[in-house]
Amino acid sequence: MKVRPSVKPMCEKCKIIKRHGKVMVIWKHKQRQG
Numbered sequence: 001m002k003v004r005p006s007v008k009p010m011c012e013k014c015k016i017i018k019r020h021g022k023v024m025v026i027w028k029h030k031q032r033q034g
Contacts, residue, residue, distance in 0.1 A: 017024045
């Protein structure tokens with residue numbers, strides 16, 4: 001999956017999940033952003 005410049009993860013261990021048109025970025029640092 002290619003990540004567009006509009007979405008830049010702050011760490012390399014970030015996970016970007018795309019579901020139903022929603023972009024969810026989940027960090028392993030116990031931080032979540034929908």
